[in-house]
Amino acid sequence: MRQATIKRDTTETKIDLSLTIDDSIQAAIDTGVGFFNHMLTLFAAHGQFGLNVKASGDLNVDQHHTVEDVGIVLGQALKEAIGDKKGIKRYASDFTPMDESLSLVSVDVSNRPYLVFDVNGLPEKVGNFDTELVEEFFRAFVNQAGITLHIKLIHGQNSHHIIESIFKGFGRVLNDALMIVNPDGEVPSTKGTLS
Numbered sequence: 001m002r003q004a005t006i007k008r009d010t011t012e013t014k015i016d017l018s019l020t021i022d023d024s025i026q027a028a029i030d031t032g033v034g035f036f037n038h039m040l041t042l043f044a045a046h047g048q049f050g051l052n053v054k055a056s057g058d059l060n061v062d063q064h065h066t067v068e069d070v071g072i073v074l075g076q077a078l079k080e081a082i083g084d085k086k087g088i089k090r091y092a093s094d095f096t097p098m099d100e101s102l103s104l105v106s107v108d109v110s111n112r113p114y115l116v117f118d119v120n121g122l123p124e125k126v127g128n129f130d131t132e133l134v135e136e137f138f139r140a141f142v143n144q145a146g147i148t149l150h151i152k153l154i155h156g157q158n159s160h161h162i163i164e165s166i167f168k169g170f171g172r173v174l175n176d177a178l179m180i181v182n183p184d185g186e187v188p189s190t191k192g193t194l195s
Contacts, residue, residue: 020050047171075144092176096169101156
């Protein structure tokens with residue numbers, strides 16, 4: 001089973017995170033940031049991942065360190081869990097609607113970290129959540145996971161729906177890209193390696 005457990009302990013955050021790629025056990029997520037908990041729960045449910053996150057951070061300052069550091073740890077866990085990437089599909093793309101909102105998420109599990117985040121017009125807040133942290137989370141994640149991730153908002157008006165569409169789509173495409181499609185276990189690259 002592809003899984004990993006990562007701990008991070010700094011002066012800004014303390015995080016315990018476990019990720020299981022091939023087991024969709026119910027997520028248990030507590031970051032101290034309610035909206036972020038909701039988005040991570042959606043990611044796990046629609047990606048069919050087992051995800052447990054316990055994070056405490058300097059929320060008296062703001063939400064930045066907590067959200068970014070969870071992205072760091074989740075990216076590290078994913079990289080460890082998928083190992084040498086033998087047999088995976090590697091690429092996936094999907095459109096995900098959420099009421100009036102529609103986003104496109106596309107991924108290449110390539111060991112080349114790159115983020116394109118083409119989402120304009122979000123207000124500064126959804127409730128008390130700083131929406132600029134969505135991009136920060138994904139940037140931290142791709143840098144640690146070593147994946148290329150493109151996120152594009154096609155259209156949408158409600159900021160909650162927009163972000164929800166993105167996190168659901170992120171789970172869906174990651175699940176698709178990590179599927180084992182080559183039972184012989186070859187790495188999906190003409191180079192013979194994705195490391």
